[in-house]
Amino acid sequence: MKLGLEGRHALVCASSRGLGRACALSLAGEGVSLTLVARGREALEATAQDIRRATGVEVHAVVADITTPEGREAALAVHPAPDILVTNAGGPKPGDFRDWDREAWIEALDANMLAPIALIRATVDGMIERRFGRIINVTSAAVRSPIDILGLSNGARSGLTGFVAGLARKTVAHNVTINNLLPGPFETDRLRETARQWAQDHGVPEDEVLARRRAANPAGRFGEPHEFGDACAYLCSAQAGFITGQNLLLDGGSYPGTF
Ligand code: NAP
Numbered sequence: 001m002k003l004g005l006e007g008r009h010a011l012v013c014a015s016s017r018g019l020g021r022a023c024a025l026s027l028a029g030e031g032v033s034l035t036l037v038a039r040g041r042e043a044l045e046a047t048a049q050d051i052r053r054a055t056g057v058e059v060h061a062v063v064a065d066i067t068t069p070e071g072r073e074a075a076l077a078v079h080p081a082p083d084i085l086v087t088n089a090g091g092p093k094p095g096d097f098r099d100w101d102r103e104a105w106i107e108a109l110d111a112n113m114l115a116p117i118a119l120i121r122a123t124v125d126g127m128i129e130r131r132f133g134r135i136i137n138v139t140s141a142a143v144r145s146p147i148d149i150l151g152l153s154n155g156a157r158s159g160l161t162g163f164v165a166g167l168a169r170k171t172v173a174h175n176v177t178i179n180n181l182l183p184g185p186f187e188t189d190r191l192r193e194t195a196r197q198w199a200q201d202h203g204v205p206e207d208e209v210l211a212r213r214r215a216a217n218p219a220g221r222f223g224e225p226h227e228f229g230d231a232c233a234y235l236c237s238a239q240a241g242f243i244t245g246q247n248l249l250l251d252g253g254s255y256p257g258t259f
Pocket residue numbers: 013014015016017018019020037038039040041043064065066067088089090091092138139140141142183184185186187188189190191
């Protein structure tokens with residue numbers, strides 16, 4: 001299926017590695033030029049170069065922290081009117097809610113709720129005027145099945161999800177859709193780092209931790225980032241204009257509910 005995206009431009013946040021990178025790569029494969037953003041220059045430039053080589057599309061790499069106003073300004077300076085916006089950032093640290101002060105909450109809200117909303121605010125009216133826009137927020141399976149130690153993530157991402165649920169019904173008449181992708185366990189640096197930490201803390205070999213986690217998933221494996229990237233590209237497609245305000249769970253069937 002051709003996705004009808006040739007010549008479009010996407011701003012893909014937090015995209016030097018992992019799920020953001022996978023979204024960028026899948027979009028580039030459909031002829032979408034890109035602005036990529038991450039804080040670390042080396043990985044970002046390597047990813048930009050890999051995508052240019054693999055697809056031939058134009059790729060701008062912006063070294064910036066997308067959770068700050070200055071970072072967002074830098075990201076949008078390159079191409080202020082993207083057709084596609086993929087919001088993404090690192091997830092908050094785990095812990096006990098008794099240890100989180102106001103600062104910790106504000107940091108989580110900035111990264112996982114307010115930064116996406118600020119980016120939507122900066123781009124959505126242009127999309128409405130041009131009568132095409134696709135906004136994808138990378139959230140988490142924890143929005144459906146909260147994880148106790150990830151309270152900062154559960155709270156901040158649910159706030160974003162609630163906000164988007166209202167806005168997505170206002171923009172769709174202008175062919176501007178807003179949807180959320182909810183990753184379960186995908187094999188990225190983040191997943192490997194959390195497994196390594198757990199292995200160290202519990203004195204278990206890292207391979208065993210990973211094997212147990214794979215076996216615990218109904219699919220018997222982790223998700224592969226390209227599966228996530230392709231789902232993102234589909235939701236950005238010309239054909240997906242009737243899909244808005246949805247929360248698409250990609251978790252290998254872990255969520256046990258019928259609905
Ligand atoms: P990852 O492999 O660690 O990659 C994170 C990417 O985001 C890197 O490119 C990183 O580059 C960039 N980044 C992080 N903070 C940033 C910031 N403030 N500004 C700009 N770029 C930033 O993580 P991932 O697995 O792809 O996860 C992506 C999101 O999905 C996270 O919010 C995570 O919590 C969520 N998630 C992931 C999983 C999973 O299984 N992988 C499951 C549920 C939820 P720099 O560090 O150089 O900035």
